[in-house]
Amino acid sequence: xxxxxxxxxxxxxxxxxxxxxxxxxxxxxxxxxxxxxxxxxxxxxxxxxxxxxxxxxxxxxxxxxxxxxxxxxxxxxxxxxxxxxxxxxxxxxxxxxxxxxxxxxxxxxxxxxxxxxxxxxxxxxxxxxxxxxxxxxxxxxxxxxxxxxxxxxxxxxxxxxxxxxxxxxxxxxxxxxxxxxxxxxxxxxxxxxxxxxxxxxxxxxxxxxxxxxxxxxxxxxxxxxxxxxxxxxxxxxxxxxxxxxxxxxxxxxxxxxxxxxxxxxxxxxxxxxxxxxxxxxxxxxxxxxxxxxxxxxxxxxxxxxxxxxxxxxxxxxxxxxxxxxxxxxxxxxxxxxxxxxxxxxxxxxxxxxxxxxxxxxxxxxxxxxxxxxxxxxxx
Numbered sequence: 589x590x591x592x593x594x595x596x597x598x599x600x601x602x603x604x605x606x607x608x609x610x611x612x613x614x615x616x617x618x619x620x621x622x623x624x625x626x627x628x629x630x631x632x633x634x635x636x637x638x639x640x641x642x643x644x645x646x647x648x649x650x651x652x653x654x655x656x657x658x659x660x661x662x663x664x665x666x667x668x669x670x671x672x673x674x675x676x677x678x679x680x681x682x683x684x685x686x687x688x689x690x691x692x693x694x695x696x697x698x699x700x701x702x703x704x705x706x707x708x709x710x711x712x713x714x715x716x717x718x719x720x721x722x723x724x725x726x727x728x729x730x731x732x733x734x735x736x737x738x739x740x741x742x743x744x745x746x747x748x749x750x751x752x753x754x755x756x757x758x759x760x761x762x763x764x765x766x767x768x769x770x771x772x773x774x775x776x777x778x779x780x781x782x783x784x785x786x787x788x789x790x791x792x793x794x795x796x797x798x799x800x801x802x803x804x805x806x807x808x809x810x811x812x813x814x815x816x817x818x819x820x821x822x823x824x825x826x827x828x829x830x831x832x833x834x835x836x837x838x839x840x841x842x843x844x845x846x847x848x849x850x851x852x853x854x855x856x857x858x859x860x861x862x863x864x865x866x867x868x869x870x871x872x873x874x875x876x877x878x879x880x881x882x883x884x885x886x887x888x889x890x891x892x893x894x895x896x897x898x899x900x901x902x903x904x905x906x907x908x909x910x911x912x913x914x915x916x917x918x919x920x921x922x923x924x925x926x927x928x929x930x931x932x933x934x935x936x937x938x939x940x941x942x943x944x945x946x947x948x949x950x951x952x953x954x955x956x957x958x959x960x961x962x963x964x965x966x967x
Contacts, residue, residue, distance in 0.1 A: 596625050596698075597678045597679055598626045598628055598676065598678065599628070599679045599694050599764070600676060600679065600680045600681070600767075601619055601630070601680075601681050601682070602632065602668055602671030602672060602680065602683075603615065603616070603629060603631045603632070603671070603683050603685055604632045604667035604668050604671065604682075604684065604685065605631055605632060605634060605636060605640045605644060605685045606633075606635065606636050606640065606664075606685075607638045608636075608686050609639040609640045609643055612643050614718075615685050615689075616629070616631070616654070618688040618690075618691075619689050620651060622689065622691055622692075622694050622695075623691050624695055624698065626677075627653050628655070628677050629654045630655050631648070631654060631671075632656075632667040632670050633656060633658045634659055634660075634662060634663070634667040635659060635660045635661030635662070636661075641658055644656045657670060657671065662779065663780055663781075664777070664782075665777035665779040666779040668682060668760065675767070677767065678766065678768065679698070679701070679764055680765050680767050681694065681763065681765065682761045682763075683761050683807075687810050688716055688807075688808040689806070690807070692804075693711070693806035696804045697710075697764035697802065700743065700802050701764055701766070703745075704745030704798060705745070706745055706796070706799055706800035707766050707773075707792075707795075708763055708765045708766065708796055708799060708800065709763065709802060710754070710757055710762055710763045710799070711740060711802040711803070711807070712733070712736045712739075712740040712762070712803060712805045713733050713762050713807045713808075713809055714730045714732045714805045714808055715730070715809055716808035716810045716811065717729050717811050719811075719813040730808060735756070736757065739753060739754055739756065739801075740801055740802060740803050741803060743801065744800070745799070745800050745801075746798065746799055746801065747798060747799065748793045748796070748845075748850060749847055752849060753853055753857055753858065754799065755790055755793055755838075755842070755854055755858045756857065756861055758790070759789070759807070760777070761807055762806050763789070769796065770792075773792065773796075775795075776788065778837065781830040781833055782827060782834075783834040786834045786837075786838045787834050790838040791838075791841050794842070794845045822865055822866055825877055825880060828866065828884070829880060832884035832887070835859055835884075835888055836887070838854075839854070855889075855892055856892070857898040859888060860894060860897040860898060863894070863907065864899055867910075867922055868925075870918050871923045871926065873919075882911075882913060885907065885911055886911065889911065893958075895956065895958040895959045896958075901934070901960075901962055902925055904959060905945065905947070905960060906921050906922060908956060908958075908959035909921065917950060917954075924947055924948065934947055936962065936967065941961070942962070943962045944960040945960055946960075
């Protein structure tokens with residue numbers, strides 16, 4: 589008797605689109621070039637005002653794997669959720685319309701998913717710099733994010749208790765999900781807010797029976813030279829407001845999970861991960877932005893100061909100053925850091941209590957020693 593091999597399962601790829609006419613072809617070309625044999629691509633045109641919808645329709649007209657859904661503009665989370673309603677595959681993944689997917693990414697993710705029986709699998713990410721102001725440099729065009737390399741260093745199948753720092757990998761698009769798990773876990777992307785990835789991926793990690801990890805780069809994240817991407821607009825009140833809201837959503841789910849180890853790693857290493865990017869805006873911030881920054885830090889870190897966090901030393905100091913409401917000093921520190929030249933760092937000094945940072949113009953006697961102290965690997 590001759591046994592036939594089971595056909596590969598369909599992978600459904602949801603691609604939300606809004607005003608990316610110049611970028612969309614590169615994205616769709618990369619997805620459609622995937623080595624995975626059964627692919628379904630659902631493009632959601634989220635009320636684009638440029639030619640993005642027409643570009644998507646052209647792809648659908650010549651490739652039966654592509655379907656296009658046109659909707660009024662409702663935002664990224666809503667577009668992803670709408671796309672999911674139109675998928676038919678038992679496996680789902682996502683791609684943002686200005687990025688690129690390596691040809692073997694879905695095969696790599698599926699191999700780990702099928703071998704380990706995981707509910708989802710995640711891989712590493714590289715920054716993609718095709719639009720550099722000084723022109724593309726093949727040697728620098730793709731750079732793997734160092735912290736993503738660290739999180740995905742070992743191929744593994746695990747539960748979040750074994751690797752809680754994986755909660756810092758909040759991206760929607762470097763993962764492959766089983767659709768039955770997605771539905772059973774009640775997952776959906778947050779709508780109407782930026783940074784909608786974090787609450788949903790956090791909940792997925794916490795509810796998964798097993799999580800697959802692969803070390804391969806499975807996604808190329810475009811870094812736009814014009815600064816127009818969502819994650820490059822942190823100086824606005826709306827951005828900061830959404831950031832705090834999504835951090836609090838994720839924090840609530842982690843607290844409900846009930847693991848002291850997971851909660852500690854999440855508070856110290858995951859939640860603070862991008863705060864230094866906000867601290868950089870302190871010198872030009874207005875009163876409303878400052879008050880929102882301070883109130884958010886106070887609420888999120890009510891039980892544990894940022895001096896315990898995984899932030900770099902000068903940003904731990906800045907976080908402590910924000911907690912204390914010392915705006916002028918926080919501004920001073922960030923303005924000083926902004927003026928450092930390439931390769932320069934904040935001075936270090938040795939005193940009776942050990943090694944600490946020393947910001948010129950800031951009296952160390954007025955600062956909690958823990959906010960100045962260097963750890964053994966930071967001297």
